[in-house]
Amino acid sequence: MAGNSFGKLFKLTTFGESHGEAIGGIIDGCPAGLELDVEKVQQEMQRRKPGQSAIVTQRKEPDTVKFLSGLFEGKTTGTPIGFVIENANQKSNDYSHIKDVYRPSHADYTYDQKYGNRDYRGGGRSSARETACRVAAGAVAKQLLENIKITAYTSAVGSIQLQKKFEDLNLEEIEKNPVRCPDPETAANMETLIREIRSQGDTVGGVVECVIQGVPVGLGEPVFDKLHAALGAAMLSINAVKGFEYGSGFAGAALKGSEHNDLFNTDGSTKTNFSGGIQGGISNGMDIVFRVAFKPVATLMQKQETINSEGELVEMQGKGRHDPCVVPRAIPIVEAMAALVLADYYLLNRNSRL
Amino acid sequence: MAGNSFGKLFKLTTFGESHGEAIGGIIDGCPAGLELDVEKVQQEMQRRKPGQSAIVTQRKEPDTVKFLSGLFEGKTTGTPIGFVIENANQKSNDYSHIKDVYRPSHADYTYDQKYGNRDYRGGGRSSARETACRVAAGAVAKQLLENIKITAYTSAVGSIQLQKKFEDLNLEEIEKNPVRCPDPETAANMETLIREIRSQGDTVGGVVECVIQGVPVGLGEPVFDKLHAALGAAMLSINAVKGFEYGSGFAGAALKGSEHNDLFNTDGSTKTNFSGGIQGGISNGMDIVFRVAFKPVATLMQKQETINSEGELVEMQGKGRHDPCVVPRAIPIVEAMAALVLADYYLLNRNSRL
């Protein structure tokens, strides 16, 4: 109820702050009999972890997932999968300068007001470190969904936008550049921009696009639990996300019905995909396509005026090792959350019919 | 689990199809002792109901909410509030022409594939008629939130966009025009566009903006159940919604941190509100601002090619009484869903501290 669980039948509950001994989680509801490739889980962790390239935070965390239960002889047993990830590099002293200060556009102020306490050593549960657990669990979910392929990539950094359409992209390129944009030229421009922004002690936002292929028809519930509502909630629960749209999205609001309707082929597929793979909240078998907007990281390496917990104006300057742009490392998180949603809805859908 | 409930502590469960005898719902978790003004509930129903103006569907439904339980001597008793709304005007024959036809960009195909059956008489649970129950329950939630003011309005119809900012709007104007746009001139242009579109047998999309004033600091949970994630899920669960953004939204993704950070005043309020009233998933006391994109209604009064349940290409033409633009009637639905989220998070937040 306090909001640390995600999903209904394939359910992840997480715990941990960035500066405790470890973070971790429990996956409850993974069916028995899944051969789990633990190495693949760790590969997803590498995609998210800090220090992986020159344009992300240089903190060092090995982010090794240790599974404590729910696996036996290489397979899931149907019982809860508990796991922990050590916080190897806590460096609490990085945060002493902000102990009594509310950083602008962070959760410091709201968190303190809500709970009457604040773990100033790194944002408590508001730290993006928590997303490491999501990536671990999402990697399990991905393996449950063996015929479904989830691919996210950077589609905008600041005002540089990827112009090509999904059909024209070479997805093999995504992991070849640190920005994770599938168009090499655009990727290079984005990387240059991020380096410039960082040299100014500033940060910049961006957009992630995600395409899910191979989804069977029928996932999603027609009323409150529409598939895109669950995907939206999942994405909006990621740190720094400001918006979510699927299919035609906000641009679709400007169209006429005669332009926007997706006409059928005789096999039930559609000639266009303004619907983004979901009609009436239920997957229609076409590619699911959505976009997620991320704000610029709030921690700047510049001086900013702010207030302290006494309500006094003070000047602060960010220290430590932060991302100038959150988007490249957000790619595996977006994929993980999408996998968690689909695994959950896949299990839910087993009971749609007798 | 099958997705017909919304909320955790203030929980609405709904039932009913557009062509049964009645639809209805149960609100479980409304605290005892709330003086409920039933007349105000009915006023909200009038704002949503069909036939209220020349630019919406001309179906006639009285949409009278009949409360069956949970009230005694004018107050809530703390027990479930059951209510029903009769389907007065079912006109099943309006739908006979689509019995075996999958309408493009509707839920017909996905629904049939999911459940192995289809109530062709109006879309089953995919019908927007279900939202009448949301408006009824939302009107109860609004009364629970007596110091919180939720105001939604039309901010775009097709490519006509409201240019004024919230601070410059006269909210009194909203209910004075059938489009529910607070700027009379823009409203007139929008109305003209809707009439034109309708005369072509076509439809058009739009955008709703919603501002929530008077929210206390502290509503929202820091991880999966961020306040904006719940608002997003709520909005995305409304029929025809394609996108959700709050605060700076998608535009914020193009900004730099130094432009986007909201600097504090000494009282904890902020000088700007790119955060949209929510920081780290928790309300900060500033106005909550979000926008919701609606696609054009899929039912056209034009000929369209489509397929039937045998997979044969057929030609169909919409009949009946449909909205050329869903946005004006969506306003009270957006407000209702926002009220349901806030009521739920208000109760949840009572347990944040000892």
Add this chain to the structure above:
Amino acid sequence: MAGNSFGKLFKLTTFGESHGEAIGGIIDGCPAGLELDVEKVQQEMQRRKPGQSAIVTQRKEPDTVKFLSGLFEGKTTGTPIGFVIENANQKSNDYSHIKDVYRPSHADYTYDQKYGNRDYRGGGRSSARETACRVAAGAVAKQLLENIKITAYTSAVGSIQLQKKFEDLNLEEIEKNPVRCPDPETAANMETLIREIRSQGDTVGGVVECVIQGVPVGLGEPVFDKLHAALGAAMLSINAVKGFEYGSGFAGAALKGSEHNDLFNTDGSTKTNFSGGIQGGISNGMDIVFRVAFKPVATLMQKQETINSEGELVEMQGKGRHDPCVVPRAIPIVEAMAALVLADYYLLNRNSRL
């Protein structure tokens, strides 16, 4: 959360007080495609309804279930099944004599203290009238479980106990006597006792035994959601229940392991059934057997001393039409709750394996 829902995947939510216009409920999660025999549902209602024999309350309620949604052409559609049951015979004046009085061993005092209000016209949600909704929903659940046979019967009234074992009983006898005891001789004695007790203005308790045949192996979860824990919670949620035991029950606590262990036959069945059909919280395919203790009805037709809401001692005498023994009418309620549990666990178990 406020406790008016039961089940996870096959979920019943109920509303309604005994003195409102109607009570009702929503079944969410019944799979599509079930041919529902509405007449059978009504037959279960007849087994529970007041006025059915000389030894139960003489109130008259037709207790007709009206289904409002979720059915189409005789089958479930996979969408929520909403239903209402009118309160035909409210007779609010029967209760005016207890308006300010807390009846001993009723919920009057606790309810008032909890909610700060009390609907004195019949106990509010504490009225056993609410169980009519459970019987209606349970009758749907029974039809989902077509190969499972649930049989409850009276095994004790006061100190008169049914001595025969289940294997020696003729279950056809159950519905042939008003007590619903399958042994005609014992049934006659029980009926005589109830009549005597009633003539004294007194009431008496009893025990219901329930046997469930044809349960597949594998229903139940090994930790918190053991099958017998769910059955226990279900039974203890019925008005007037004081205890629950399954298999060997309390008597099993006095045995030695060498006496109590159920040895296997080679087909996995067991030679004895002290386990009551459940091992480690999971059904083992043997008959599930449990017993439920009901206290004597608290409303007496005798003078009793009690207090009023001012804390003053007053004398009261029950009026109206109450059951001298709740057990005969509790039989279909016990069966209904068992059916709800099994339907839920049947659906849950579909996801135990890949």
Add this chain to the structure above:
Amino acid sequence: MAGNSFGKLFKLTTFGESHGEAIGGIIDGCPAGLELDVEKVQQEMQRRKPGQSAIVTQRKEPDTVKFLSGLFEGKTTGTPIGFVIENANQKSNDYSHIKDVYRPSHADYTYDQKYGNRDYRGGGRSSARETACRVAAGAVAKQLLENIKITAYTSAVGSIQLQKKFEDLNLEEIEKNPVRCPDPETAANMETLIREIRSQGDTVGGVVECVIQGVPVGLGEPVFDKLHAALGAAMLSINAVKGFEYGSGFAGAALKGSEHNDLFNTDGSTKTNFSGGIQGGISNGMDIVFRVAFKPVATLMQKQETINSEGELVEMQGKGRHDPCVVPRAIPIVEAMAALVLADYYLLNRNSRL
């Protein structure tokens, strides 16, 4: 959904098998600001742990609870409390003799049938080792309920029953004998019986009684979530439990209403307590009293005939270190589960009224 969570607002989720590296859990929903005495948590662990006396299993487990999150400077932060308990003494080889054998009246057969796999090294999730996590979490819940005192004790071992009533007991005696019976003489007899039974390679059942003092009026919900239904489910979820009764229990079923009704004192307390502190599912401020029946442990140190996974009859003999009677070590588990229920209902009740 897979049943590894307990509670709604104060929610415990556990993971772990007896033979993995560690077991653990997450408490989600503990309000911020509770000063947590970690030493007291560990004391509860000592009461449950194996090897604590001559009459329990001689396995050695330090059972040290390591808290990983949710605490800062000695207080709860309002965020999830993650904890792990190492499995120090796994001795997997103890179980090799039962690898292919289904032990009678264990979960081996049902577990294997349900999941298609079986972790034979100690029962998987069916192992009572899982209850260590319940005791840890219950110890946190106890500290949240500072004015509520929960006391469980052994009231029967085999056919030896504690004859004294709660009012006549010296609760200080409970922890002074290994049986945890508050009457020294009865305790001695029980201990003698357990030693005898063990010397025969046999086991014996028993009954635990629990009294909860200082409960405020108003905890519990009137319909499905009656307080005693939650307590019953909690107790029935403990390994080896066969029955639950509260207040007058099964004996109450033999009484007349005129004997059973609890007459009021003018302060709302009652002269008798057949109600067991709960009326209409809601606490009435009197002591909550309930009893829990435990079957004899199924693992015998005797030869037994059973079947293997091929369905062949085989002879087996228990090895290893098992409890001859589960009741003494069950006392802290019963208390822990009661504490979890009360903490949950305490938080739920905060929202009963405006």
